[in-house]
Amino acid sequence: MSNCLQSWPEPIVRVQALSESGIREIPSRFVKRPVDRPCFKETTSHVKEENINIPLIDLENLKSSDESIRDETMKVISQACREWGFFQVVNHGVSHDLMANARGVWRDFFHLPLEEKQKFANSPVTYEGYGSRLGVEKGGKLDWSDYFFLHYLPEPLRDEKKWPFLPIACRKVVAEYGEEVVKLCERLTKILSINLGLSEDYLHNKFGGDNEIGACLRVNFYPKCPQPDLTLGLSSHSDPGDMTLLLPDTDVAGLQVRGGNDWLTVKPVPNAFIVNIGDQIQVLSNAIYKSVEHRVIVNSAKERVSLAFFYNPGGDILIKPADELVTEDRPALYLPTTFNKYRAFIRTKGPSGKSQVESLKSPR
Template sequence: MNCSLNWPEPVVRVQSLSESGICSIPECFIKPLSDRPSRNTVTTTTTNISETHVNIPVIDLQNLFSNDQRLCDETLRLVSDACREWGFFQIENHGVSHELMKSARETWRQFFGLPLDLKQEYSNSPSTYEGYGSRLGVEKGAILDWSDYFFLHYMPLSLRNEVKWPAVPPSCRKVIAEYGDETVKLCGRLMKILSINLGLGEEYLQNAFGGSESIGACLRVNFYPKCPQPDLTLGLSPHSDPGGFTLLLPDEDVSGLQVLKCNEWVTVKPVPNAFIVNIGDQIQVLSNAIYKSVEHRVIVNAVKDRVSLALFYNPKSDLLIQPAEQLVTEDRPALYSPMTFDEYRLYIRTKGPRGKAQVESLKCPR
């Protein structure tokens, strides 16, 4: 991957800025006026959306294991509708231990609460992004997001390097391994659901991704420090996720994720013990845009820090991804040109979050 080996400017840890007691944020974090959250969205949602109390769909997966086929089919339909209409949904009764979810969040809170010099031992570079970071993209002079993060590879096994995982707190590596195992299994089950709903056969998408042993799974733990001017910046700029799909464990105490729906930003209200699932660009390509990735962003809070864990489930990096033949017809020709995920994510790693510019650039000329 031909990324720069160094960041273009000295890295500033956002958490350190927040804890320094500043009253105004540095200019490099101030978004253009058109990109700033409104004052209403900093605490709830945009005015129009908040009046109707809209939230992304919440789906109970329990009935997928029911002996009643009607209940199973209804759950499949709900997932299909959510993928087509929202690109985002929350799942309950998903099979991952609630205690493990809680432990994962708490362990990473402890990591970000460590002294800066201990965290700096895991500092990352743009060559792999693996480790402790504070910016996405390598363009000099870019407007930055108000967040720090820790990024690591979990799958395939050839990329997993536990030495790069935090050794403190002492439970961290054990929790990462347990959480990674359980969430990757859940993602495999979700792939079957998406594949069945697209009429492709339950193993199609997994095979298109390279098979269960070859898929890519990466964990990014996001830390959004409290911000003295949350109406001027964002924790994460608008973007669609470049991979297959994302399994997000949100902060249940502080909302921040916003999803673009009908040109309005909807603030997601996390359901206790639920995961948030969103379609990524690679599923959009494979489904020939039957399922679409959706722009989302993160707002920050004036009084509380926020942590979330995003598990990215991706295709094998050197496989060509293109629309499934079964979903290409005379009436609906292939919308996208083939591209490997390695080629695709280079755009994101170079330029940082840019709405849906990358997936739109793949469209075949008509």
């Protein structure tokens, strides 16, 4: 990242510590503009209070001996990528016990004494470790969450010594979890490639193949909040990478997806992953597939833990609309850029809606 700071521009506030201190009013740094608050309503932007379900895909159907069932499942995935940018998958091949263990060890980590977690405190240089903010702009508005960020792929970036050693099972569970969700990402990438009319390995190869594709895990901890109507756990953004596999906390809903002018609260399905399209697939597909704004609300009565596994292009690979998807009627919509340069935006500015990918649009 250009002009990268070696440390944060101001003292870090651990949100969990704030929550547990018994405060009744959140500090002004966490109070969002009225238009950005979860309770804000007007004719052009409002929150629908009822929970909704984004498309639910049973991946077992792709193994059916009935061709019509396979075709219909592929069609539903394609429509979800084009219209929603989000879908949930069940029967995905990842052990339910492993999913529960992954959530469990991270919940235990966040309930360790602060001095233990502080041993892994992160900096803006790599963001790897225990953190409480995105963006390095001094005085910026903050989100009501703490997190742990780590690299999984490519292997030269993976350093398990930077992963928590408490609880005891954490490193082992993280390694097993990473291995299984990478397999699922590879499978989904093939499905998306085929639905775009490309060879099944197209996206995999364009994003760097076996040696360069990146993957990282961000574990989000959203503490109880005394004024959840004034703040967000994570501000509106679209994910900068390829795709994201989210393992949500099923005890309380928190993810909201923008649908037109509405913010829609997603109801997690037990033992499902929430899949969302990232900006790089929107660029490479020439906007046939959509990365969609989403955000996270917080709760006054319950904390939440979620695991976001980001499957990304290699950092130095130039990403641009696929030649096969550029036509006279649909010219290339985006300028080429590397993922390292692209993600520097969010690491500098923090979550910023869709402004990041919009900045890549080709001049007409």
